[in-house]
Amino acid sequence: MAIQKPSVPKGTRDFTPEEMVRRNYIFDTIRSVFKLYGYLPIETPAMENLSTLTGKYGEEGDKLLFRILNSGDILDGYDSTKGLDTKALAIHVSEKGLRYDLTVPFARFVVQHQHELVFPFKRYQVQPVWRADRPQKGRYREFYQCDVDVVGSYSLLYEVELAQITDDIFRRLNLDVVIHINNRKILAGAAETAGYPDKLTDITVAIDKLGKIPLEKVLGELAERGLPGEAIEKVVPFITLEGSTDEKFRFLEDYLSGSETGKKGIEEARHVLTLLGGTGLRANIELDLKLARGLNYYTGTIFEVKATGTSIGSICGGGRYDDLTGIFGLPNMPGVGISFGADRIYDVLNEKNLFPETILATTRVLFINFGPEEEKFVMKQAALLRAAGIPSEIYPSAEKIRKQMEYADRKKIPFVVLAGKDEMEKNLLTVKNMQTGEQQSLSPGELVRTVSPRTE
């Protein structure tokens, strides 16, 4: 066979051990906090039937689905009078697609397993998704999503809980963040106040761009979307509002006094922020009336999290929805959820140098190999260390010591044990601390204590 220069498909990535331990540091932290609040893991297949996926992400989304070719004779049953028609062929040759996000598969899952689940159902899901997007810096065709949702309850306690979870995760990752909170009903109230409740989507899509493009352009876009000058004028004080949370609420009480929906939004937001105030969060919470996230299915609270002191944008976001599963035949299934962007979090931690050094040293002890007899001796010592939970390796052959030391060095192994004939006779081990260069002669029991991470 011809020799091939190996590569991966564009927009996809390999993860080397160094990247994996950092990614796992993020994933493990996220998962451990999810568990602490009683959320349970699920997984769904990488492929879904196209009938499950199409029509759920808009026309653009449908184009970005990766479709899987049917097995066997792909033209079997194809109406050949249609000839070589791309669209007809694409539909005929494929009936499955790769997961585009975790929300639609989760909705399908809830409906399909509704009789096995305990509601309110608190689940988390950490799996890759695939999108046939144009690859660019920081955007990939395969990436992980970490979603946490609770469905089957309207209780605002879950909004509070999700903000606590978010705070807890970034506290453990030692990252300063601001949790932005808004409420879809407040936005709807503002659209009503402007006299254009039916323009809510247009208004939120434009508002969503505030901070990315200048105010004038946002207002221009509102005009383009059919909002008259008079209505735009009414919206301006809302979207340019500054001040403390209390000041914002005072403004809203007055501004939204003519909208029942708006008043309900204020009540919900106030309840969530008040409860959060008593929980001693590390993160700053901001009532952010500009937060819209452009997603129509949110009906209540909206979340977005940004790391402070970096240009990297939103690192997680979510909100409350009223009807997750109606499309699959199960109406009235409310819920609230947040999605953590692992790649963005990775980039932020990298930029701020917040990955702990210790996670890179995965093996703690390397035993130098002096030959067959010494090998048997150190195998016993390595077994003792492993039994104590200390990751240990034996170099596989009696190469030059310099080469063996280089292996320890490149793998960032902090301790090297040299045990030759002399040591074997005395049942002692010479331990070298690779950072300080210090050498000690220790008994097997002393070795365990010396290299244990807890007693370092």
Place this chain on the structure above:
Amino acid sequence: MAIQKPSVPKGTRDFTPEEMVRRNYIFDTIRSVFKLYGYLPIETPAMENLSTLTGKYGEEGDKLLFRILNSGDILDGYDSTKGLDTKALAIHVSEKGLRYDLTVPFARFVVQHQHELVFPFKRYQVQPVWRADRPQKGRYREFYQCDVDVVGSYSLLYEVELAQITDDIFRRLNLDVVIHINNRKILAGAAETAGYPDKLTDITVAIDKLGKIPLEKVLGELAERGLPGEAIEKVVPFITLEGSTDEKFRFLEDYLSGSETGKKGIEEARHVLTLLGGTGLRANIELDLKLARGLNYYTGTIFEVKATGTSIGSICGGGRYDDLTGIFGLPNMPGVGISFGADRIYDVLNEKNLFPETILATTRVLFINFGPEEEKFVMKQAALLRAAGIPSEIYPSAEKIRKQMEYADRKKIPFVVLAGKDEMEKNLLTVKNMQTGEQQSLSPGELVRTVSPRTE
């Protein structure tokens, strides 16, 4: 939109929380042991270029690849004079496929990242693979593989290490297993002894069926594959050999005395088994001359693991190979590896009722919700428990206590806390042990100690 009855593609599965905690119990155990021996995680993309995948799994394997439809106009550049030709179309419309196993992507990875890696490179990889197989009981189109390999060394110490890892994993899973060991060079020696070294593949394919079909049929197959009666007669004592490991070695010394390859195989097997003898394994080790695994790329040690007292076959297997990466342009890359079959291990643990009960209770404490005031009080208590690492939930609304209790019951939550006005005033918590029914009145600090898994 029309309502759809939701389902997953055939041969794929959802995993509910109950299944996930069991699966994670297996995966976490496997991963923690891999780490203890200095193996590092990697991940590769779900999709690979078809040029990486095709031709690596034989003609049958190529048919079982899931191919991904190209994005955009799939007929762009198609030679329309070829018309509606299934094969030509299938090749034209798809240039990527889903990972079929972890070995070929690993080989590609090693070549592509050779200058970043430290050799010997010890890696593990736990990811799903996809095969367009006919779905049947216990065989899926999406399933996880857990592979552990070391490449870049001929040292037999790694064979010993992989057997130790295997033993360590099944010891932690509390499962009795037999590790079957053979050596490809011993099989090659037997083919030489029979006078048909070029029939090695035919002989191993037939031998591989011993135990599944009667000896006569195996011999019949050998004849069909062109081995004359005289040669078959010579093979019979080899494949029917019974006895202790020492007896088997004594037989082989004599039987393979005319084959240099065979003698090398004996030496390797003896070395591995001798070293393993000194490591105090829990598993039984068996020199199993019938073990062939039908895979041509193994060149030395061959492993297979079976659980005792079950009809479920091999639960993990592997071996040594001389040339992992030649096909991708990097020759002389020897290695040895083992693959753990997560689904089979799951089935065995299930059958033998070996999943610990404790892994199912993921939340330890549920706080009953008596209303807004009590909610604030128990939020503080729940925060204390979580800070102590104890997974805790608050019921989201003040429903009937019976309903809240039922939630705890169905989620197998072992402790329920009832804190009403009375308790709030005294800063005490009434704790109910859901298993014994016993109730206690405790201070917040006492609660932490009482519900902590360590003091139970």
